[in-house]
Amino acid sequence: MSFSGTVKEELAGQISPARHCQMAELAALLHFGGGVCEGGKHLCLHTENEAVAKKCFTLLKKAFNIDNVVTNAKGRMLPDGEAESKVLQALHLGGNEGCPIALQAPVSSLLVKNSCCARAYLRGAFLSIGSMSDPQKSYHLEFVCDERAQAEQLRNMIQGFGIEAKVIRRKKYDVVYLKEGAGIVDLLNVMGAHVSLMNLENLRIVKGMRNSINRRVNCETANISKTVTAASKQIEDILLIRDRYGFENLPDNLRQMAEVRLEYPDAALKELGGYLEPAVGKSGVNHRLRRLSEIADGIRS
Ligand SMILES: [Zn+2]
Numbered sequence: 001m002s003f004s005g006t007v008k009e010e011l012a013g014q015i016s017p018a019r020h021c022q023m024a025e026l027a028a029l030l031h032f033g034g035g036v037c038e039g040g041k042h043l044c045l046h047t048e049n050e051a052v053a054k055k056c057f058t059l060l061k062k063a064f065n066i067d068n069v070v071t072n073a074k075g076r077m078l079p080d081g082e083a084e085s086k087v088l089q090a091l092h093l094g095g096n097e098g099c100p101i102a103l104q105a106p107v108s109s110l111l112v113k114n115s116c117c118a119r120a121y122l123r124g125a126f127l128s129i130g131s132m133s134d135p136q137k138s139y140h141l142e143f144v145c146d147e148r149a150q151a152e153q154l155r156n157m158i159q160g161f162g163i164e165a166k167v168i169r170r171k172k173y174d175v176v177y178l179k180e181g182a183g184i185v186d187l188l189n190v191m192g193a194h195v196s197l198m199n200l201e202n203l204r205i206v207k208g209m210r211n212s213i214n215r216r217v218n219c220e221t222a223n224i225s226k227t228v229t230a231a232s233k234q235i236e237d238i239l240l241i242r243d244r245y246g247f248e249n250l251p252d253n254l255r256q257m258a259e260v261r262l263e264y265p266d267a268a269l270k271e272l273g274g275y276l277e278p279a280v281g282k283s284g285v286n287h288r289l290r291r292l293s294e295i296a297d298g299i300r301s
Helices: 003-012 019-035 051-065 081-090 116-128 150-162 181-191 194-244 253-261 269-275 282-300
Strands: 034-038 042-045 069-073 075-077 131-134 141-145 164-168 173-180
Touching: 003 051, 003 116, 003 131, 003 194, 019 034, 019 042, 019 051, 019 116, 034 081, 051 081, 075 253, 081 116, 116 141, 116 150, 116 181, 141 150, 150 164, 150 173, 164 269, 173 181, 181 194, 194 253, 194 282, 253 269, 253 282
Parallel strands: none
Antiparallel strands: 034 042, 042 075, 069 075, 131 141, 141 173, 164 173
16 A cells, blocks of 8 residues: 555544544545535535545544435435535535535634644545655655635645645646655644654654665775775786786885785785785885886886
């Protein structure tokens, strides 16, 4: 399952105990995922997500004691007009006709004036119109709204929790989005997705660690490859001198240097110096190798 799907699954399982919060969440589910169908006869919910539909039924049962929801090809509907107007009225959702159609926007601020209810509302909104990218790849969470007023209300509610959110126009939608890992973590917390929040935090830690390890490895690899390149060039020079010029024609200190380098092709300069008789420091080794390289260049030209 995608990360987004896991978050929704977790949120779908969260039922607020207080009726005010249940109503706020139900309002979001109907507001963003519902409509009034069949010439205003039925309030219905349009969702592909079984868990979300189930949650809507649970909330209808708990908050309004309605349990005879019908499912048909067009979606899931409240059975009779009376139940429907009861729900719409209680949730301050003026019913517009047509299907699918967003109900009146934005939602009444009365429903979300408590912070507990605002959390429940955001949870319902995310279940209906929210999604987030795979955090392995990028940090992006968004709500896709039909209307600007809905988007602005959502953004203001999110900002009310001290979380940075923006609205952007995309095709015919107004999209509320968060781009920062820390903000997304905070919003998951506000909505009550605590397991997903921990998973995301762990991932962010691992990602941060991996980046710093990568930086270090890249740096070390660069140094190693520089050393290897230098050593193989030295060995090439030395072999050329041996075959075309002869070690016996080299001064003693250079002959010894050439032999030691051939014997220890992987050794660092400092280590090579220790094999010489008498031992020589790093800069002495460097100097002799440079001399050998000049001799090789002389032979080549
Ligand atoms: Zn509440």
